[in-house]
Amino acid sequence: MLELLRQDTDIWDIFTRKEEYDSGFRDGFGRFPHYLSSSGSPFEPSVSEYLHDRGYRIEYPDGHPFAVCLTHDIDTVYQPSIAKAYTALRSLKSGDLPGGLAGILQLRSRKLPLCNFRDIMALEEQYGATSSFYFLALAPGDEDYAYDVRELEAEVGAIADAGWEVGLHGGHRAYCDLQQLQAEKKRLEAVLNRSVVGYRNHFLRFQVPKTWRCLAEAGFAYDTTFGYADCVGFRNGMCHPFRPYDRTAGREIEIVEIPLAVMDVTLDIYMRLDARRAWEITRRIIDAAERCRGVATILWHNTSLGDGQRRFYEKILKYSAEKGAWMTGGAEIARVWRNHD
Structure with missing residues (x-):
């Protein structure tokens, strides 16, 4: 894949996020916002389209033509x-x-x-889907500490035992603090009693390439933070999983990135879209992933399952199922991509 991308300088710069190395500006959460990007429409996976046009293909289980990665960030469990x-x-x-x-x-x-995990799994099961749940594993006194994951041992265990994935939702500093990241990972693994391989950071805090380096060193198999908070779409033009390239070190980083495409809060709070317009854009993202035989990653919080929000999420499941998508969590997506790579 890298050999193909290197053949076009513009594509290579988009894929490696050259402009994020050069920019010193960040928003209040240390994020690179979409409005600073000069790499074209975020709704079009330009890099994945480039790869697809040159014969790049991923084979999904049971002949599925593309994948939808379903994920849930668990910011709170207590109303x-x-x-x-x-x-x-x-x-x-x-x-x-x-x-x-x-x-x-x-x-x-x-x-x-808000401990509605079984309800979410039951809804997904109706459409032959599984997903990933990312839990905070903060200590008392940490910023945004809202629950003690040790109190959720039964719920977390039930999710994993049912075949859904439990991953880590890293706290505010974990994206750039290896020691904090390792402590949170260890805390969640003690509750889960098994290794944690998947990750997404709270508030989508992320720094290219530092976050990828930290995650690789901490032993994660994949990340799925990499997307814009202020706009849905494809941050580096990719709707395929990929191994990030560190422009500073001149080498790949040993972690799989499954780029985030659609977050519920982005549609509602950042972009302020009504339900009709939000669906038009979400459908466009899914269709783009299908066109490239890629992956559309959806982030739907457990707190976003009121009547209207639940209907919207179910609409995503129904539409994706009708298109023949493989709907699963991040760990399975990363496993298939590694076997392909």
């Missing part, structure tokens, strides 16, 4: 009491006495309704 109280009050005011009383009883339960 705040004030939110539960508001829901209960709204039910009572609307005359729904059973719903209101049930809501009041939930005030004593920390885990309802």
Whole structure:
């Protein structure tokens, strides 16, 4: 693959993210934003199209023509009491006495309704899909500490035992702090009682190429952070997994990147799209991955499963299934790509 990419200087610069080495500007979370990029439309996987036109192909299991990588970042598992109280009050005011009383009883339960992992898996199973769940493994006092992963041992174990993947959702500093990254990985592995191979950083914090170097040294098999927070699409023109190239060191980094294409928060908060426009762009991303026999990676938080958001996520599953996509998590995508490579 690298030999093909090196034949075109512009393609090579997009693929290796040359402009991110040269730029000193970052947003408040240390991220390189899409609005600074000069590499063309993020909705078109220009580098993957270049490879596809030159015969690059990945063979997916059971003859699937392309893949959709389904992922969930677990930022919180406990609904705040004030939110539960508001829901209960709204039910009572609307005359729904059973719903209101049930809501009041939930005030004593920390885990309802956001420990919805089994519900997510059941929905995906209807479409023959599996996915990856990335859990924070922060210590008390860490920024955005919202839960202790040790309290979720049963839930985490049930996810893994069912055949879905459990990966690490690295904290705010993990993307550039090897010691912090290793500590979080070790904490999650102690709960899971098995190795953790997959990763995505909180708030999509990422620095080219430093984050890839840290992840490789920490022993991760793959990352799937690499995308824009402020815009959906293909950050380096790739809708295929790839091994990153370190322009500074002049060599590949021993980790697989499965680039992120669509995040729910990006559609809703950053891009401020209504449901119709959000679906048009999401469908365009999936269609582009199909065209290149690539991978469309979807990030859907467990907190984004209210009625409308759930219907949107199910629409992604249904559309992808109808197209014959292989819908699975990051570990399986990385395994197939490594075998191909």
